Each structure stands twice: as C-alpha cells, then as structure tokens.
Amino acid sequence: MKAFLTSLVIFICSVSLTLQMKDPNGTPSNFVECMEYEFIIADAKNISQIEVQKFCKDLLVNQMESMAVEMKNPNITNYIKHLARGIISEIENVNSRQKRSVYRFGNVLRREIREPPYDQVWGCYARGVRRLKNSYDVSNTMNTFDVIASLHTGVAIPVGHDGPGFFSWHKAFLRIMEFAIGCPLPYWDTTLDFPMADPTQSIVWSPKFFGNGYGAITSGPFANLPGVLQPIRNINSAGWLMSRQDIQMALSKPSYFEFTEPSPCYNGNRYAYSMECLHDGTHVWLGGTAEPTATASFDPIFYPLHAFVDKIFGLFRRRMIQEGNAVYPDKQITGHAPRDRMLFYNTFPGIESLTHEDGYGENLDQLVSYTSTPSCPNCAGSDDLYCDTTQNICVSRTRQGPQNMAVNRVPMRTNDGIETAEMMEPDSPVRVQRIMNRFGALPIRGPMFGPVGMRDRRTTGISMRFM
Ligand SMILES: [Cu+2]
Numbered sequence: 001m002k003a004f005l006t007s008l009v010i011f012i013c014s015v016s017l018t019l020q021m022k023d024p025n026g027t028p029s030n031f032v033e034c035m036e037y038e039f040i041i042a043d044a045k046n047i048s049q050i051e052v053q054k055f056c057k058d059l060l061v062n063q064m065e066s067m068a069v070e071m072k073n074p075n076i077t078n079y080i081k082h083l084a085r086g087i088i089s090e091i092e093n094v095n096s097r098q099k100r101s102v103y104r105f106g107n108v109l110r111r112e113i114r115e116p117p118y119d120q121v122w123g124c125y126a127r128g129v130r131r132l133k134n135s136y137d138v139s140n141t142m143n144t145f146d147v148i149a150s151l152h153t154g155v156a157i158p159v160g161h162d163g164p165g166f167f168s169w170h171k172a173f174l175r176i177m178e179f180a181i182g183c184p185l186p187y188w189d190t191t192l193d194f195p196m197a198d199p200t201q202s203i204v205w206s207p208k209f210f211g212n213g214y215g216a217i218t219s220g221p222f223a224n225l226p227g228v229l230q231p232i233r234n235i236n237s238a239g240w241l242m243s244r245q246d247i248q249m250a251l252s253k254p255s256y257f258e259f260t261e262p263s264p265c266y267n268g269n270r271y272a273y274s275m276e277c278l279h280d281g282t283h284v285w286l287g288g289t290a291e292p293t294a295t296a297s298f299d300p301i302f303y304p305l306h307a308f309v310d311k312i313f314g315l316f317r318r319r320m321i322q323e324g325n326a327v328y329p330d331k332q333i334t335g336h337a338p339r340d341r342m343l344f345y346n347t348f349p350g351i352e353s354l355t356h357e358d359g360y361g362e363n364l365d366q367l368v369s370y371t372s373t374p375s376c377p378n379c380a381g382s383d384d385l386y387c388d389t390t391q392n393i394c395v396s397r398t399r400q401g402p403q404n405m406a407v408n409r410v411p412m413r414t415n416d417g418i419e420t421a422e423m424m425e426p427d428s429p430v431r432v433q434r435i436m437n438r439f440g441a442l443p444i445r446g447p448m449f450g451p452v453g454m455r456d457r458r459t460t461g462i463s464m465r466f467m
Contacts, residue, residue, distance in 0.1 A: 030230040031060040032216040035439050036409050049438075057443035057467065063228040064445075070142050071150055077348055079138045079147065083176045084343055084351050090175075091354070091363040108184035110307050111371045113209060114192070114384040114396065121186050122209060126221035128181030129300045133225040145300075146227050148177055151344060152297035157447060161293060163336035164260040164329040166276045167313045168359020170306050172343055175367070177303055187307035189373055190241040190282060192385060192396045198458070200236045202396040203384045205427065206403035210301050215431040218407035222300050231299035232288040232442065234432045234464040239284030239449075240456040242308075244393070250275040251316055256329035259316055268454050275316070279309045283449040285456070287432075288464050294446025311370040317360065328360050406431065429462050441465035 034056035042052045070076065090105070111121045132145035139147060152160070152173060160169030178185045193199040205213040211220025213235035218224060222231070240246075249271060253259040258274065265277035282305060283290050289299045296302050320327070328338045338357040358364060374380035376387035379394035388395045406427040425431070444466050455461075 030063075030228055031056055031443060032230050032232065034059055053440055060228070060443045061445070067142060067146070067150065067228055068154070070139055071147070073139055076139055076142070076147055077351070079144075080151070080344060080348055081351050083148075083179065084348075084353060086179060087172060087175050087364075088352055088354060090367060091358060091361075094363040094366050105179050107367055107369070108178065109369050109371065110184045110187050110311070112189050112192070112374055112380065112382075113186040113204065113304055114382045115186075115371060115374065115380045116382055118383075120183070124183035125181060125186050125304070126300075128183055130221060130225065132180055133227060143227055144180065145225075146229070146298065148180055149297040149302075151176070152302075153294045153446070156344070157293050159335040159340070159342055162261045162276070163333040164256065164331055165333075165336040165340065165342055165356045165359075166261060167310070168354075168356040169342045171310055171313070171359045171364060172354055173297075174303060174306055174310055175364070185303050185307045187311055187370065188301070188304035189308055190305075191244045191247060191373065192394055194241045194243040195388065195391070195393060195395050196398070199241055199396075201398045203399050203403070204396065205235065206399035208384070208403070212406035212427040212431075214427055214429060215406065215408070215435055217299075218409075219405070219427070223407075227298070229289065229295060229298045229444075231290075231301075232435075232464070233290065233299070234287030234429075234462065236285060236456075236459050237287045237429075237432075237462050237464070238455050238459050239281040239286075240454075240459075241285055242278050242282055246270070246273075246278050247312055249273070250278055250312060251319070253316070255325055256316075256320060257331070260329045260331070262331075262333070270454050275309065275312060279305075280449040285459070288442075289444065291464070292444055292446040292448050292466060295444050296449075307370075310368075314365060314368075314370065317365065328357055429460050432462055432464060436462075436464060441467050443467045 035052070042049065086105075113122045113125075115121050129145060132148070133143050135144040136142075138144050142150075156169065159165055160173070174185055188204065193202045193204065196202060200213060204210050207220040207223075209220065211217045211222050213233050215234075216230055216232050224230075250259060250273075253274075261274050261276040265273055265280070283293075283296055286299070286301065286305075289295045290301060336356060338360075339355050341353040342356050342359060343353040344351055354364075371380070374382060374385055374394045376389070376392050376394060379385035379387055382394075384397050385394045386397060387393075404426055405424045407422050408425050408431065410421055410423050442464060448466070
C-alpha cells in the first residue's frame with residue numbers, strides 16, 4: 001500500500017513550470033522531450049502515434065547530423081586544437097618544470113567514485129560535467145560537453161576500437177575530458193558492484209552518483225541536462241559488469257597480443273576474452289545511449305567506466321615492462337599501427353596529433369595514477385562501501401528509500417486542457433518497458449558493442465531496440 005501511494009505522488013507544483021518550458025511553437029530539444037511533448041499535442045489533435053514517432057525520430061536524426069556539421073565550425077576546430085596542443089605539450093614537458101604547458105594541469109590521482117571526500121572526488125566530477133553541459137562558449141548550438149563527446153564518433157570508432165589502439169585512444173580522450181572538467185576523473189570499479197545479489201540496487205544508481213538506471217535520466221547530478229542527445233539507460237538487460245575474476249583473467253594474459261583485440265570475443269568462452277571485449281560487455285549491460293559506440297560518450301557514465309579500463313591497462317602495461325615484453329602489440333589492423341595518429345584523425349586534418357605509440361608511452365602514463373581497489377577492513381573509509389567479511393572484499397552499499405525513485409513525466413487531462421505532471425515511480429525495468437511500448441525503437445544509430453556471447457544470468461533480457 002505504501003509503495004502504491006508513493007508511486008501516485010504527483011507534484012502538481014511542477015505542472016505550470018513544465019508547460020512554460022514547452023513553448024507550443026518551439027522545437028523540443030531532444031528525442032525524449034519531443035516524444036513526451038508531441039504525444040500530448042497528438043492526443044489533442046487526433047494525430048496517430050506512428051506519425052508522432054516518425055516526426056520525433058526524424059527530428060533527432062536531423063539534429064545529430066547538424067551536430068556533425070557543426071563540428072566543422074572554426075571555433076570548435078580551434079578549441080579542439082587547444083585541447084590537443086595541451087596534451088601534446090604535457091607529454092613533451094613531463095620531465096621539465098620550467099617549460100610552460102597549455103594545460104598546466106599536472107599529475108592527477110584518480111579515485112574510485114565512492115572514495116571520500118565525496119565533494120572533491122565524485123562531487124567535483126559531477127559539477128564539472130554540469131558546467132560543460134551548460135556552457136555554449138565554444139559553439140552557440142552545441143554545449144562544450146557534447147563537443148568533446150563528439151570526438152568519440154565517426155573516424156574515431158575504427159581508429160580507437162577493435163584493436164590495440166583502443167587503450168591509447170581512450171587514454172588520450174580521458175585526459176582531454178579531464179582537462180575540460182578541471183578535476184581528476186573518478187573511476188567506477190565495477191568489481192565492487194558485481195558481488196551484490198542484485199547490482200541494479202547499488203548506490204551508484206541513486207541521485208548521489210549516476211542517477212536512475214532505467215529510462216531518461218531524471219534524478220541525480222545528470223538529470224535533464226541540455227543537449228541534443230539526452231542519455232537514456234537500460235541497465236542489466238544483457239552483457240555483464242566486469243568482475244574481479246574477469247580482471248584477474250585479463251591481467252594474467254601472457255602478452256599484449258591476448259590482452260588486446262581482436263582476440264576471441266563474443267564466442268562464449270569468457271576465459272579467452274581480451275580486456276576490450278570485457279569492457280564491451282559492460283557497455284551492453286548499461287544499455288541505451290551507452291550501448292552504440294557512436295553515442296556512448298554522451299552519457300557522463302562513460303568517463304568513470306573508461307577510467308577504470310585505463311587503470312587496468314596501466315597495471316598490465318607495468319607488468320609488460322617489468323617482464324621485458326614488447327612495448328606495443330604486434331597486430332596488423334588498419335589505423336592501429338604504432339605510428340598511426342590516434343586523435344581526430346581525418347576529422348581535424350590540420351591538428352597535431354599523438355600516435356598510438358605515445359598512448360602506450362611512459363610520458364602520458366606518468367601524468368595519471370590510480371588508487372588501489374578499496375580493501376577490507378575499512379574500504380577506503382567510504383560510506384558507500386562495506387567489508388563483506390565472509391569473502392574479505394569490499395562491496396557497494398545498496399540504494400535505499402527515496403533513492404529508488406525516479407521522475408516520470410506524464411501527460412494529463414485537466415479542466416484547462418492537457419498538461420504534463422511529474423510523477424515519482426520506482427526506478428525499475430518497468431520504466432524501460434513503457435518507453436519501448438510508447439516510443440518503439442530508439443532513433444540512435446551507429447555500430448553496437450556486441451553481440452554478447454555470454455550474458456550474466458541475472459540480466460533481464462528486456463532490450464531497448466535501436467533504429
Ligand atoms: Cu570507446
């Protein structure tokens with residue numbers, strides 16, 4: 001009864017605000033908003049749902065295409081040039097205190113998202129993301145977060161995925177986002193969530209961290225942020241979270257050859273999986289925007305996930321050096337040769353760029369270090385982890401009470417016409433099912449991570465379909 005009542009709590013006070021935001025002559029800024037808004041209009045004007053779906057899908061596809069065109073704006077090119085120059089000068093000046101670097105950002109220590117102090121670790125990252133999402137200093141039509149996220153699209157997909165260049169490309173990309181955000185990127189160690197009976201109940205899926213895990217993000221620091229591509233999630237439908245065993249397996253590979261793609265992946269033999277493949281499974285586990293490669297970087301969860309992957313890469317790299325192994329994997333893959341340029345290749349032809357070899361090099365590695373995985377008994381002193389004494393490992397705490405709720409906008413008939421109201425409801429797969437029933441396949445395009453050969457048995461199988 002209590003749960004039923006809570007789910008019916010409607011915040012009437014939000015009605016007028018919501019309507020004000022939706023100027024009837026204005027264009028909805030993203031797909032989810034469009035669908036919500038247009039369904040109300042359709043209801044009033046007797047337009048079919050199929051027409052509404054088509055209208056909103058076309059709108060989003062056009063907006064994504066105009067975003068790609070906007071990336072050619074000289075202001076954006078100059079900004080990217082500034083970021084690229086910064087990282088290059090950092091690498092060149094790593095051993096020199098005298099020379100000026102564009103970044104002047106220095107060495108950073110990246111901590112697990114749940115490590116204290118919250119305000120300086122997760123809090124600083126969350127504030128930085130919000131600031132970039134609300135900044136239109138570089139372009140009038142694209143916020144600065146989306147400008148940087150767009151670097152992980154187009155030609156970056158073949159150059160930075162499915163081969164050894166995956167680790168170098170993402171290492172540089174993380175450093176660029178870190179500089180723009182202005183504080184060390186925290187990493188999300190998924191091995192702390194994996195041992196939970198139900199990892200979807202982890203505290204990370206609460207307003208304290210990532211916000212809700214199902215549907216459009218309406219809780220936490222990333223709720224309702226501006227931008228064309230509003231992230232949408234469908235956690236735990238397929239794939240997996242990387243476990244301690246997975247990471248140990250990856251770290252025990254004899255050489256870079258087995259650690260990097262294309263080593264066996266998706267063939268059902270998890271023991272053979274490369275580190276890149278293991279990370280693919282977590283993108284699939286997140287679902288929604290994080291699932292297609294071309295849109296994954298638009299969900300702010302991307303960066304803490306990749307910081308964790310980079311941490312594991314760093315540990316493996318250190319071992320390879322200690323054992324006197326080759327410094328770069330010997331594989332013949334287009335775009336992944338040691339001297340191939342990894343940043344903005346082709347997209348920004350005039351811009352200086354690093355090579356994959358630089359990404360595997362000592363200078364870039366020296367700029368970033370990571371804390372070790374929180375361990376028993378005190379679990380890094382985190383309020384959001386506890387020591388499971390039966391296994392002697394730290395495990396994430398669960399989200400509780402109001403943290404289980406997310407906001408859903410619903411159109412309602414009132415005496416004054418049709419209005420939207422915000423309704424609190426449990427953050428669960430039900431939200432995703434309703435979205436799929438109403439919206440159909442999402443108009444998100446691009447190659448997917450996957451298909452996944454071996455699913456975590458705990459996953460639901462409720463998939464968010466894509467165009
Ligand atoms: Cu990627």
